[in-house]
Structures are given as structure tokens and as C-alpha cells.
Amino acid sequence: MRLTKVSMLAAGLASALAVQMAALTALAETAKSRITVTGEGRVDARPDMAVITLGVATQGDTAAAALAENSRRLAAVLAQLKAAGVAERDLQTSGLSLGPRMDYSREGQPPKVVGYEASNMVTVRVRDLTALGGILDKAVGDGANTFHGLSFGLTDATAALDAARVSAVKEAARKAAMMAGAAGVALGPVIEMTESGGAPDPMPMYRKGAVAMAAEAVPVEGGEVSYAVNVTVTWELATP
Structure with a gap:
């Protein structure tokens, strides 16, 4: 009977220790140094x-x-x-x-x-x-x-937005590597990545009185539209 109680106590202590170790590991992971950088990617395209x-x-x-x-x-x-x-x-x-x-x-x-x-x-x-x-x-x-x-x-802006995303990630990585190198550390794995933006930049709107438009041919130039994406990336830092 006494042996059974000792065994149960030991099992309980082992379980509590495992939980505590897991908590300490999670705390250690959270406490690791990180760097968060935002990069912008922009693509100009002829409108269709x-x-x-x-x-x-x-x-x-x-x-x-x-x-x-x-x-x-x-x-x-x-x-x-x-x-x-x-x-x-x-x-x-x-x-x-x-x-x-x-x-x-x-x-x-x-x-x-x-x-x-x-x-x-x-x-x-x-x-x-x-x-x-x-x-x-x-x-x-x-x-x-x-x-x-x-x-x-653009009728379909998928390709333009994808190109802007790639450019934004590359820009974020460039900035992060430069900052980490200046601090004497190295970039570790990516922990988190989020995106914002994606809508075309506002274009100047052609406004003209209706009477004037009726009196002459309306000259219109499409120019280019810009699609911008911001990507925020968090890296873990490691000593090189």
C-alpha cells in the first residue's frame, strides 16, 4: 500500500516537472531575440x-x-x-x-x-x-x-500583386540582414509574416464640366497604375 502511494507521488512529481520544463522551454523560446522589419514592394503597370x-x-x-x-x-x-x-x-x-x-x-x-x-x-x-x-x-x-x-x-491584378509581394519580402530581408549585421548577429528562421496593402494607389481623377466635355473631344491618357504591398516579417536572431 505504502509502495503504491510512493509510486503515485513519484508519477505526480514527474508530471509536474514535465509541465514546468515545457513552460520554461516556451518562455525561453519567447525570450529569444527577434527583429521585425517591414518591406514595401511596388509594381507599375499600364492599365487595361x-x-x-x-x-x-x-x-x-x-x-x-x-x-x-x-x-x-x-x-x-x-x-x-x-x-x-x-x-x-x-x-x-x-x-x-x-x-x-x-x-x-x-x-x-x-x-x-x-x-x-x-x-x-x-x-x-x-x-x-x-x-x-x-x-x-x-x-x-x-x-x-x-x-x-x-x-x-487592371482587369486582373494578380500578377502585379504577386510581383509586388516578392519585391516586398526581398526588401524586408535586405533591411533585416543589414541591421542584424550591424548589430553583430545573424538572422535565424522566419517566425511570422503578415501582409497589408494590395490596392492600387489613387490615380488622379479626370474631372471636367459636362458642358465642356460635350463641346470637345475628351483627351484621356491612362498612364500607369501602381500596386503597392507591405510585408512585415519577424526573424529570430542568432549569434553568428
Whole structure:
């Protein structure tokens, strides 16, 4: 009986010791020196797609009249866009509003409804950049009177982003090796790696009044789009 109790006590002590050793090992691993560095990778590419946002704003004495006129003019704009080669999948309504126009000029009197305004915005993807200027001209000529901007991008940015990731990791490794060498230590294995970014850098948006656009051919240059990725890497440090 006494031998059994001794055996159980020994087993308990061994188990507790194993847990303690595991905790100490984990603490030692955590306490190892580390270095964390962020590298940026950037890739410039010629865009193959443009996104324009334009629309129609109309006014009327009643909400129904404003909306009916808006629908008529927007239908003409959409018809011209399709005739110019824009596919239906590249046309999307991105904003629709209808509300009263108020007169706040009467002092001491509550505001008065003087009419209604309807607004409808459409986002258009243009995959043939050579046709972009003509598409803008046609859209404005057929009733689009609001222009909310133009941006460029890639239909498939996978290759550009992958190249930026590789560049970012190499840059982080270069910086880490330089810093470790200056400190008289060596880089060990990678412990952690995280990524941020990936969206194209903001491009200057082409903005111009609708009347001016209708009066002349719209010159548009795509230039280049930049995709940037930041990669943060943590290495373990070791004495060389």
C-alpha cells in the first residue's frame, strides 16, 4: 500500500516537472531575440481598364415628373453606352435618389417645397481604352450632366500583386540582414509574416464640366497604375 502511494507521488512529481520544463522551454523560446522589419514592394503597370462614374440629375414640379424625365434621359445615355460597345455586365447603377427642393429664403417662415430633384448615377467599366474619349462624349451628348470621376486599373491584378509581394519580402530581408549585421548577429528562421496593402494607389481623377466635355473631344491618357504591398516579417536572431 505504502509502495503504491510512493509510486503515485513519484508519477505526480514527474508530471509536474514535465509541465514546468515545457513552460520554461516556451518562455525561453519567447525570450529569444527577434527583429521585425517591414518591406514595401511596388509594381507599375499600364492599365487595361477604366472606370467612370457619371449620371443624370433632373428637376420637376412633382416627384413623378422629375423621376420620369430622369428615367428618359438615363435610358438614352445607357443606349449610347451600349451602342459604343459597353457590355451590360459593365454597367451598374451606383446611386439613385429622389427628394424635394426646398426654399429657405423666407425669413421667419418654414422652408417651402418648390419642386423635386431626381438623380441617378451609373458606374461604367470601359475595357477598350482607345474608345474611352468617344464614350464620354456620347454619354454627355445624350443627357449625362453629372460626372463624378474617372480611374484606371487592371482587369486582373494578380500578377502585379504577386510581383509586388516578392519585391516586398526581398526588401524586408535586405533591411533585416543589414541591421542584424550591424548589430553583430545573424538572422535565424522566419517566425511570422503578415501582409497589408494590395490596392492600387489613387490615380488622379479626370474631372471636367459636362458642358465642356460635350463641346470637345475628351483627351484621356491612362498612364500607369501602381500596386503597392507591405510585408512585415519577424526573424529570430542568432549569434553568428
